Amino acid sequence: MSRAVFIWSGVLLCYVLLVSTFSYRFLFDAPSKDNFGSIxxxxxxxxxxxxxxxxxxxxxxxxxxxxxxxxxxxxxxxxxxxxxxxxxxxxxxxxxxxxxxxxxxxxxxxxxxxxxxxxxxxxxxxxxxxxxxxxxxxxxxxxxxxxxxxxxxxxxxxxxxxxxxxxxxxAVDSLTSWYKKSELVRHHLILFVVILLTSFGLFVIFFWFLRKKDTYYLWFSLASFLWAVHNAYNSGLDGGEVALLWDIIAPLGFGWSVVFIVLFLCEVECSPNHRIRWKIISGAFLFSLPFFYLNPGWIWFYAYKIWFAFVTCIGLYAVLFLIDRYRENANQNTLLMLLTGISIILFGLHDLLVKDHYLDVSSPFLLHFSALLSVIVIIKILLGRFMDGIRMMENYNQELQSEVHLKRKAIESNYAKIQKLQNAKILSQERERIMRDLHDGIGGSLVAVLASLETSQIKPNDLKCEVQHILQDLRLVIDSMDNNNGDIATVLGMLRERLDKQLRYAKFVVKWRVTDLPGLQDFGPEKALSTMRIVQEAISNAIKHSGAKTLTVSTYILEDDGIKHAAVEIKDDGNGQLLPSSQGRGLKNMRKRAKQVGATLWVDNQVGQGVVVRLAFPVNGACP
Missing domain, CATH: 2.60.120.260 (Galactose-binding domain-like)
Known part of the structure; x- marks a missing residue:
């Protein structure tokens, strides 16, 4: 036998001796015989x-x-x-x-x-x-x-x-004191166990409502309730007009509590065997039927001669089952439940001998003390399972955190690679855009200038203007690469700096009424350049064709059909006429560029009152 068996068996023996000594000593601790006499x-x-x-x-x-x-x-x-x-x-x-x-x-x-x-x-x-x-x-x-x-x-x-x-x-004082001591052992202590079992049964059944698949919670809570009924009977509670019913319920309650404890043990110790479960329940049901013959003498005889013998057999089966399980797993919880079952049998046999008058009828009942031991052991087992569950959750949590950490590192590594690829793609696209702009815009202009020089068909002043235009376009391409925050006001500020000298030479008054606008998402260099070229084209058209003296560039929030727009408006005070040349390539290019940047372009004109060019960007996807 293992050391644990000896230790816990010694603990059980000490508990049995302590409980028996306390109960008998306390109950029969009579006062001085000088104060009373006996008949x-x-x-x-x-x-x-x-x-x-x-x-x-x-x-x-x-x-x-x-x-x-x-x-x-x-x-x-x-x-x-x-x-x-x-x-x-x-x-x-x-x-x-x-x-x-x-x-x-x-x-x-x-x-x-x-x-x-x-x-x-x-x-x-x-x-x-x-x-x-x-x-x-x-x-x-x-x-x-x-x-x-x-x-x-x-x-x-x-x-x-x-x-x-x-x-x-x-003497009244002496015998009353003795009576109260006896009442404490034979009544109040048992009532305390009744309350304890009932409370613990309610506590355990709460777990069954949370996890109905764990039926061992249900079995133990039912065992607690029925054992509490049996103990209430032993405490001497008056049955009143249903005293006969009490005499039936009490032995039935204890017997069925043993049945449910056995079912609890079977499910806690191994996977539930439904065949054994229904055999035990069916046997208990058949042995319960004779109690419905409502004869007091028969009930007493059947309860204490036959029914409790059957219950004892059920208890012995549980003990043998636990012994077999302990041989297999040497688990401490199995050993504790085995020793608790032995204490139930020992105290139950003691109380049965008292019931049958083989022991002094005034002897105390002891079975409720095994209920206390059972509650302690079950609490220890359930708390152990609870702590095991917590430890398991902590292990799972640590494993999950480790997995999350590894996944996060992998995601960060992949993200870095994707960002690198995206940056390379963006750089490649930007390089292609710049090359396209240089080829289509600046390159085309240089080719035209070169062709004019070869044919000697260009005047020096015209050549100077063309070269200045090409340089200005190159500067706009460079400026557009500095815009990364989607700020239209910044784009207009850079454009103003580039056009300032040209506007002074043209003796043209430009009023800049630019206010802060919401930042726009995905407003990169390409869109910034297109925006500057649209505004530049509108200003150039006003200088060349409108006959205006003053031009106003303003920004504001425009709401159209419930959608907010960041608007850029170029308004002149000229003749308000759109020349055929303005309606041709220049305006088409402006609309094409507006469509490319996801904006809407409006051109309004009134003869004698000037032309208004409005460029509007939706801000629904604006940056915060």
Whole structure:
């Protein structure tokens, strides 16, 4: 056997001994005998009478306490008569207490012919394993000068055992303290376990609602609820008018709680075997059917002679199953559940012996202490699974982060390569554009000048103007390469600088009313150059053909059909006529360039009021 088996077995043994010692010591820790006395014997008789005054004079039998009797058809009601005179003479206090630590069946108490107390739950006599603890606080003036008797009337069902433990008479304080200690062990402690099991069952079933595929949560929560019902019965809770129903539910509750615990173990320890599951459930269902024969004596016999034997077999199957599983995996959780199952069997057998009166009926029940142990072990297992899940999630998270890091590096590397390729492509496209502009524009102009020089058909001043025009066009190409932010105002500023000298020589007044406009996306060098050439062409046309003295270049936001545009407007104060030459190549080139840059060109003219050229760029895709 492994070291873990010895250690945890020792822990279980210590727990069993500690619980047993505490319960028995606390329950039977009687006060000083100077403060109380006990009644050890008396007489009893079977009689169906309801008051002491109608009891028969003959038929009484001597009994020694504690005493138990079997009820049958000839006698379903038993009377005990106990003498009090000896103890009353010993204790002369104004008030006395009579403490009865163990009374089974339905009981009534009389002092002489005076009714004092009853623990009957219902007018229909049923078997109860044992009644609640009883203590009678009595004034001395209710007693007679002599011949005082305590009558205990017990009733039950056919075939049930009734029991009367020792009866103690003495000082109120001493016996009340003893009664409260016993009540703590036999009632309040069990109620605490009931609340604990119910709360834990509600807590666990919450996890089942979250993860319904994990049915072991459901099995354990059902086991907790049913075990709580059984413990509530053992705590001595009154059944009232449904006492017979309590006598059925309590053993059924415990038995089915064992069934559900076995199902829980099977699913926690291995993949659920549906065939075994339905065999266990079907067997428990068939063995539960006889409880519906509503005879109190039969219920008591069947519950404690047959049903609990079947439940014990189910528990032994669970123990053997856990032993087999531990041999396979040597898992600590399996060992803990195995030892918990052994504690349930040990404490259950103890309580069964108490129920069947093989042990002192006033002995404490111990099965609820195994419920405490079960809850602790299950919490440990569930927390372990929870922590394992957290650790697994952390491992997955670390692996995911590592994968993300590697993917990010790969993406960054690919992005850098793509950017490099894109930059190379952009440079190639820009190089081709510049070459095209130089070839088509500047190159064409130079060829024309060269041809004119070869034929001597060009005058020096014209040659000078053509060369200046070519240089200006070259400067515009160079300026356009500096625009990378999509700012139209910057483009117009560079154009103004290049045209300033030409405009002064022409004695032409140009008013620049340029304001900030939203930056445009994808407004690169090619579009900047086309924009400058459109504006340059519009200004040149105004200088050459309009007869105007003043020209205004302005920018503003224009809204057309709900779409905002960044507008550039060139307006002169000339004659307002569009000459055939203006309607030809110049205007066509302007429209062609506007279309290339994604803008719209409008040309409006009114005779005598000048010409307005408007270039509008949509700003829906504008940079922020």
């Amino acid at each position: 050890l014997d008396g007489v009893s008789v079977y009689s169906a009478t309801k008051t002491p005054g109608n009891l028969p004079e003959k038929g009484w039998s001597r009994v020694y306490l504690p005493d138990r009797q079997l009820l049958n058809k000839q006698g379903l009601e038993l009377w005990y008569r106990l003498d009090l005179d000896g103890l009353l003479r010993k204790y002369r206090d104004d008030r006395l207490a009579i403490y009865l630590p163990g009374v089974s069946g339905s009981a009534e108490f009389f002092i002489n012919s005076l009714w004092i107390k009853s623990n009957k739950n219902t007018g229909f006599p049923v078997y109860r394993g044992r009644g609640k603890l009883s203590i009678l606080i009595l004034d001395k003036d209710i007693f007679l000068p002599e011949n005082n008797k305590l009558y205990v009337h017990l009733s039950g069902s056919e075939g049930s055992l009734v029991y009367l433990d020792n009866v103690y008479v003495g």
